[in-house]
Amino acid sequence: MPHSNSPVSQTNDPQQRVTRRALFVWFAAVAVYVVAILGRTSFGVAGVEAIDRFGIDASRIAVFTAVQVGVYSLAQIPTGVLIDRQGPRFMLIVGALVMAVGQILLGFTSSYPVALAARVLIGAGDATAFLAVMRILPSWFPPRKTPLFTQLSTAIGQMGQFLSAVPFLALLHAKGWQVAFVSLGAVGVLVALAAVVAVADAPTKPGEEAAAKSAKVPLRTTLSTVVRSPVCWEAFFIHGFSIFPMITFTLLWGVPMMTLGMGLNEQEAGTVLIVLTVCMIVASPVLGAVSARLGVRRDMAVIVLCSLTPLMFLWFFSTSTPRGFGAILAVVIVMGTVVPASNFGFDNVREHVPPAMVATGTGLANMGGFTSSMVAAQAVGILLDHSADSVQYTWEDFQYAWIAVYVLAVLLIVGLLVARAKAQPQMRRLKIVEQAPPTKAN
Numbered sequence: 399m400p401h402s403n404s405p406v407s408q409t410n411d412p413q414q415r416v417t418r419r420a421l422f423v424w425f426a427a428v429a430v431y432v433v434a435i436l437g438r439t440s441f442g443v444a445g446v447e448a449i450d451r452f453g454i455d456a457s458r459i460a461v462f463t464a465v466q467v468g469v470y471s472l473a474q475i476p477t478g479v480l481i482d483r484q485g486p487r488f489m490l491i492v493g494a495l496v497m498a499v500g501q502i503l504l505g506f507t508s509s510y511p512v513a514l515a516a517r518v519l520i521g522a523g524d525a526t527a528f529l530a531v532m533r534i535l536p537s538w539f540p541p542r543k544t545p546l547f548t549q550l551s552t553a554i555g556q557m558g559q560f561l562s563a564v565p566f567l568a569l570l571h572a573k574g575w576q577v578a579f580v581s582l583g584a585v586g587v588l589v590a591l592a593a594v595v596a597v598a599d600a601p602t603k604p605g606e607e608a609a610a611k612s613a614k615v616p617l618r619t620t621l622s623t624v625v626r627s628p629v630c631w632e633a634f635f636i637h638g639f640s641i642f643p644m645i646t647f648t649l650l651w652g653v654p655m656m657t658l659g660m661g662l663n664e665q666e667a668g669t670v671l672i673v674l675t676v677c678m679i680v681a682s683p684v685l686g687a688v689s690a691r692l693g694v695r696r697d698m699a700v701i702v703l704c705s706l707t708p709l710m711f712l713w714f715f716s717t718s719t720p721r722g723f724g725a726i727l728a729v730v731i732v733m734g735t736v737v738p739a740s741n742f743g744f745d746n747v748r749e750h751v752p753p754a755m756v757a758t759g760t761g762l763a764n765m766g767g768f769t770s771s772m773v774a775a776q777a778v779g780i781l782l783d784h785s786a787d788s789v790q791y792t793w794e795d796f797q798y799a800w801i802a803v804y805v806l807a808v809l810l811i812v813g814l815l816v817a818r819a820k821a822q823p824q825m826r827r828l829k830i831v832e833q834a835p836p837t838k839a840n
Contacts, residue, residue: 419601420538424547426596427531428554430490430589434527435558436566437497437520437582438466441504443567444575451575452510462517463649464772469521471768477525478761479620482754485599486530491590493526498586505579523586528555528764533757536748537600542690545745549686549738553679560675563668615754624758628820629750633743633763635814636697638770640704640740642810643711643803644733645771648674651778651799659796660720670723670730677734685738689745694825696742697818701811703736708807715800720793740767750825770810777802 441448441462448459481489500519507513531551535544570578624630647655648671656667689696710729714721743763751759781799782791 414540416539416543423534423538423597424531424551426592427486427490427534428551430494430593431527431531431551431555432558432561433494433585433589434497434524435555436561437501437558437586438470438524439559439562440501440566440579440582441466441517443562444570444578447570447575448513451508452513454510458510461514465514465517466521466524467649467768467772469518470525471765471772473522473525474529474761474765474768475621475624475758476761478529478624478758479617481526481529481533481757482615482620483617486533486757487593487597487599489526490530490593490597493523493530494586494590494593495523496520496526497523498583498590500583501579501586502583505576505583528552529757529760532744532748532760534597534599536753536756541749544748545689545741546683546686548741548744549682549689552738552741553682556675556679563671615752620755620758623752624755624762627751627759628817628824629746630759630762632697632814632817632821633747633759634766635810635817636700636743636746636766637740637763638766639807639810639814640700640742641737641767642770642774642806643707644674644737645767646774646778646803647730647733649771650775651796654791655796656726658791659793660722660726662723662726666723670726673727674730674734677731678737681735682738685741689739689742694746694822696745697814697821700739700742701814703739705807705811706736707733708804711800711803715797746821746825750821766810770806774803774806777806 445459448454448462452458477489477493497520500516500523503519504513504516507516532548535547535551539547566578566582569581646652652671653664653667656662656670657664662670688699692699710732714725714729743766744760747759747763748756778799781802782795785795785798786792
């Protein structure tokens with residue numbers, strides 16, 4: 399009988415090496431995540447058409463964004479709990495179908511309240527995809543490879559933004575609102591079917607999955623452990639500090655700042671957003687390798703790297719006259735390169751939170767970026783209105799409004815340092831225990 403540690407016995411073990419089966423499962427799960435981001439960003443490129451279809455003004459259009467991000471953020475912990483208890487495969491399927499229903503409803507309706515309800519469904523379905531992918535990774539990949547696949551997952555997910563900006567927009571202009579959004583719903587159904595066929599929670603043997611589900615951690619224990627975990631709160635602040643300037647910029651205020659404040663045309667503004675996305679995709683696998691190498695020290699890398707973004711904005715807004723195209727490109731290149739460090743907190747959660755609670759802990763961490771972004775976007779808007787006499791914002795108005803970004807960055811880094819002081823001893827103790835040699839049996 400071959401020894402259990404023989405190379406042959408390890409060949410098909412996902413915990414020892416990356417297997418074809420693991421790649422197959424991962425690719426199917428990431429496909430759902432790509433479609434989730436496609437659905438999340440599709441409305442952003444259809445703003446003009448939405449104003450005409452629903453007969454509303456720009457301020458009411460902004461409510462769609464608030465609803466989407468708000469539902470997504472609020473759904474993180476409940477979704478994480480469901481993933482931990484029902485399994486990521488189940489939630490990927492349900493989430494994709496819920497998104498599909500929302501997109502189809504949005505395609506057929508011309509009622510503003512019904513369209514808002516559709517966006518609630520899309521936000522709720524969207525909330526399942528990323529957490530489910532993060533929950534699948536540690537079951538199918540070796541621990542040292544998981545940070546890399548975390549970054550690759552988020553990088554590939556950004557293709558959804560490209561799909562909304564290019565083929566979806568082309569379909570919208572060619573065939574109209576109904577065809578475009580109903581087609582998104584059809585794509586959601588297709589990826590749900592792909593998840594049914596290809597995704598598995600873990601490489602379990604017959605009978606093991608049922609046994610694992612019968613040993614679920616009580617809900618109260620899960621929530622209490624996650625909410626009290628300094629590791630999860632450190633990840634919350636890591637995600638918030640790393641990603642909120644980018645989301646604030648791309649979600650709402652970047653294009654107005656470039657076109658109204660700087661005087662760039664729409665083509666130049668679009669180029670800036672494309673460069674930002676490319677930088678995020680290129681930097682993701684590099685920072686994944688960095689995260690795997692640094693281990694518990696990865697939080698200091700976040701502080702160093704992601705402090706560059708507010709510093710670049712300070713430099714950018716330091717002149718009395720508007721900066722040019724090259725300056726904003728420099729800002730987004732730096733910002734896009736360091737944004738993938740927002741995933742470092744998820745790596746800490748995966749490594750230092752009990753496996754049965756990883757999705758819930760990741761949900762709390764993921765709330766950091768989107769909650770911070772909602773606060774920042776609203777605060778920038780309030781300061782813009784305070785500074786400007788009308789909606790024709792100037793360079794000076796954006797200089798003043800961006801104070802909100804600097805203040806929030808300081809608050810988040812203080813929160814990160816406080817959480818780090820409590821999380822580091824816990825993570826180092828766990829690392830010592832894991833590295834201790836096993837005791838010999840008598």
